[in-house]
Amino acid sequence: MFGVEKSTVIDGVEFEEESESIVVSVRPRKGANQRCGVCQRRCPRYDHGEGRRRWRGPDLGLLRSFLEADAPRVTCGEHGVVVASVPWARHGARHTTVFEDTVAWMATRTSKSTLEVLLRIAWRTVGAIVARVVAEGVAARDPLAGLRRIGIDEISYKKGHRYITIVVDHDTGRLVWAAPGRDRKTLNAFFTALGESRCAAVTHVSADAAQWIADEVAAHCPNAVRCADAFHIVAWAGDALDQVRRDTWNAARKGGMSVHARDLKGARYALWKNPENLTDRQQAKLAWVAKVNHQLFRAYLLKEQLREVFALKGEEGKQLLDRWLSWARRCRIPSFVELGRRISKHRQAIDATLDHRLSNGLVESTNTKIRLLTRIAFGFKSPEAMIALAMLNLGGYCPPLPDRQAA
Numbered sequence: 001m002f003g004v005e006k007s008t009v010i011d012g013v014e015f016e017e018e019s020e021s022i023v024v025s026v027r028p029r030k031g032a033n034q035r036c037g038v039c040q041r042r043c044p045r046y047d048h049g050e051g052r053r054r055w056r057g058p059d060l061g062l063l064r065s066f067l068e069a070d071a072p073r074v075t076c077g078e079h080g081v082v083v084a085s086v087p088w089a090r091h092g093a094r095h096t097t098v099f100e101d102t103v104a105w106m107a108t109r110t111s112k113s114t115l116e117v118l119l120r121i122a123w124r125t126v127g128a129i130v131a132r133v134v135a136e137g138v139a140a141r142d143p144l145a146g147l148r149r150i151g152i153d154e155i156s157y158k159k160g161h162r163y164i165t166i167v168v169d170h171d172t173g174r175l176v177w178a179a180p181g182r183d184r185k186t187l188n189a190f191f192t193a194l195g196e197s198r199c200a201a202v203t204h205v206s207a208d209a210a211q212w213i214a215d216e217v218a219a220h221c222p223n224a225v226r227c228a229d230a231f232h233i234v235a236w237a238g239d240a241l242d243q244v245r246r247d248t249w250n251a252a253r254k255g256g257m258s259v260h261a262r263d264l265k266g267a268r269y270a271l272w273k274n275p276e277n278l279t280d281r282q283q284a285k286l287a288w289v290a291k292v293n294h295q296l297f298r299a300y301l302l303k304e305q306l307r308e309v310f311a312l313k314g315e316e317g318k319q320l321l322d323r324w325l326s327w328a329r330r331c332r333i334p335s336f337v338e339l340g341r342r343i344s345k346h347r348q349a350i351d352a353t354l355d356h357r358l359s360n361g362l363v364e365s366t367n368t369k370i371r372l373l374t375r376i377a378f379g380f381k382s383p384e385a386m387i388a389l390a391m392l393n394l395g396g397y398c399p400p401l402p403d404r405q406a407a
């Protein structure tokens, strides 16, 4: 009724006029009382603590609701003097578990302002709740258990001034670890948490071409094949294409072809997007590029064919990559000649990706979703709060909405 379960006794319900609240007096049923707030072990009572306390629950219509109870302290052999556990709230929480689960559920689905207004709660409180829910989830299911094929990526936030390093599990599709920073020290913390025997069980590690990742993986995972993330390789081709578009545009502008230059500027998205996602207008734009600018269109085809390499995968993908490399060598477009060299240099890791058919989609979508979350989490002061929100959402730790089936 008030989001309390069988181990809670309701002693009374009162309407408190000045605060327009329903206050429900409760206590833990015998057997659920005098337990350590940290480990739930039964312990002797220490004192009455700070007396009666309130935990906010879900609103009842326009009224706020609170559970009110004594909050005695107990002496735990392991945790010392701590506030006793209560069945209706997490340890250290000022809100009931039902309320916190609602907050967590909404935090993965709605905007910061919607959540603040609808639940009448401050954003920093949301951050603390998300951290508590994730910590509880991680204690119940270790995200680092059973890892075999992982992906490592770095994601920028705060307009590219700050970075977090993330690790995803290719087999479950989950985010399993994240920490601020992008260097060997950061990644070393992950492998230390994983431990020697679990590091040895890792068979595949996909990552971008960063040397610090390669070095750290080599130092910790003796049995892992290193694979190049297709997502990053295809992004290189996008950059090379954009270079060609900019050069062409500059040349047209300097040559007094202002209309041509303007049209080229408008072609950016048509060239950049995947062809299956083009609008009719963008398709027309692409056809125009094909007709009037052969070099730019060739650059576009080079980018698309490289994407096809990773869509094909396996032996076919490797054969297409051979043909692509010889095309890139002869294409006389400087940025693609350079890209060809770069890809040759990382050929071994790229072939491993094609051989083991690691999905490009997982790292790409995690990358996109975290970028989105960094915007939602903009109000959080610390990267840790943002990481907790990412783990809640992408690590599979979001609780179902109370009293509903898990979605």
Ligand SMILES: [Zn+2]
Binding pocket: 036, 037, 038, 039, 040, 041, 076, 077, 078, 079, 080
């Ligand atoms: Zn304890």
